[in-house]
Structures are given as structure tokens and as C-alpha cells.
Amino acid sequence: METKEKIREIEEIVQQELSCSAHSLDHSMRVYRLCRLIADKKSVDMETLEIAALMHDIGQSKEASDSSGKTDHAIEGAKMAGDILRDLHFPEDKIKNIQNCIISHRYRTKNRPKTEEAKILFDADKLDGIGALGIARMFAWVGKNGANIYRRVDLEEYAKENLTGGDINGRIKDRTKHSPQIEFEIKAGRLKDRLYTKEAKSIFDERVEYMRKFLERLENEVEGKI
Numbered sequence: 001m002e003t004k005e006k007i008r009e010i011e012e013i014v015q016q017e018l019s020c021s022a023h024s025l026d027h028s029m030r031v032y033r034l035c036r037l038i039a040d041k042k043s044v045d046m047e048t049l050e051i052a053a054l055m056h057d058i059g060q061s062k063e064a065s066d067s068s069g070k071t072d073h074a075i076e077g078a079k080m081a082g083d084i085l086r087d088l089h090f091p092e093d094k095i096k097n098i099q100n101c102i103i104s105h106r107y108r109t110k111n112r113p114k115t116e117e118a119k120i121l122f123d124a125d126k127l128d129g130i131g132a133l134g135i136a137r138m139f140a141w142v143g144k145n146g147a148n149i150y151r152r153v154d155l156e157e158y159a160k161e162n163l164t165g166g167d168i169n170g171r172i173k174d175r176t177k178h179s180p181q182i183e184f185e186i187k188a189g190r191l192k193d194r195l196y197t198k199e200a201k202s203i204f205d206e207r208v209e210y211m212r213k214f215l216e217r218l219e220n221e222v223e224g225k226i
Helices: 003-017 025-039 046-055 060-064 073-087 092-103 116-127 131-145 155-162 180-186 188-194 198-222
Strands: none
Touching: 003 025, 003 046, 003 073, 025 046, 025 116, 025 198, 046 073, 046 092, 046 116, 060 073, 073 092, 092 116, 116 198, 131 180, 131 198, 155 180, 180 188, 180 198, 188 198
């Protein structure tokens, strides 16, 4: 089976696993395209990067179905990807590199990207959560999880109450207490210092400003100021 055929088969498998509109195949394809944009003129293994981009969220359903909050979709996704890629007869060293990209792609984890491919995937995934797309995905997440359209909180108190370890980088315990405003304050607005590539940082600035202005407008409308 040729590489293009394998990638098409991977797309079909990923589509079956991803049901949430915020983490759908559409999201994976946008990340895939951003990876190609960021990687342009860089010396990277494009096959590893492209496959990792397609498969990076494949473990999302397992995480979402675990109410204990102990399941990490990046770790589960790496395991699932390994099984799928072995069935497609990819070499073991390629599988390991793809798994490393998937394991380190998420924001709330201690697993940091080490390879150039992993760093690019991390950056591309974060960029898809910023700007107009980030706003759309935030509200898709709100609808799925019964969270708040608008809610502002004291971040220190919120972290103690609803983030694992009482840490601002901890995972959300009760999703119904969350909101786009909180998400922006604890993650989206702080992302730039966590990005690895200069290409991603240049894209980030414009996107995050658009998002900030939207959330300010939303707050003013909620409070009856406009």
C-alpha cells in the first residue's frame, strides 16, 4: 500500500473516532495544513508530521468518556496510533516518532515536545484554538459540556476549586463551571511563551488580538454596556 493510500485510510479511521465538533477531522485537517505551513523550508520528516497531525486527537473520545479525569487523550491516542500504524505496516521507528509527537502535543501535560516535528505539531494545534476558529471551538465545547457562555472568576480561587492540583495549568475537573473567558485567561491568552517556532508566534499575535476584542465585546453586551 502506497503512502497516499495509507494516509487516506488513516483519515477514515480518525473520522470514525472523532465526534466532537471542536476536535473533529476538520480540526485535524486544519492542524495538518498549519503544520505544512510552519514546516515550509524546514528540514523535517513530513510523513511523520502529517500523520501525527491527522492522528493527534484520536484518543479524545476515551478522555471525554472518563468522568474521573484520569484519562489523557494524548497518551491514549499514542497507543491507538501505534496499533493502527502497525496494522498498516509502518516501520517501528516511524511509529515511535509519531507517537512521541502525539504524546507531547497537548498543553496541560508535563510531556514536552523534543523533536522538530513534535514542536511544529504542538504549535499548529495551539494556533487552531486562537482567533475566529478558537472562538468557534470554544462555544462548540461550551455546548457539548453544558458550560457557561459567559463567566468571569478569580483565577486563583478557580484553580483551587476546579483545576487539578489547584494549578492554573491543571486539567478541568467540572466542565460545567468553565467558560470561554476563563479558558482565555488560563490558556489562550498565555500561549505565546509556550510556542516553539517563530512562524507560529507571528501568526499568534493577530489571532489572539481578534479573540481578545471579541471576548471584551461579549462581556460588554452581557453587562448591558452596549
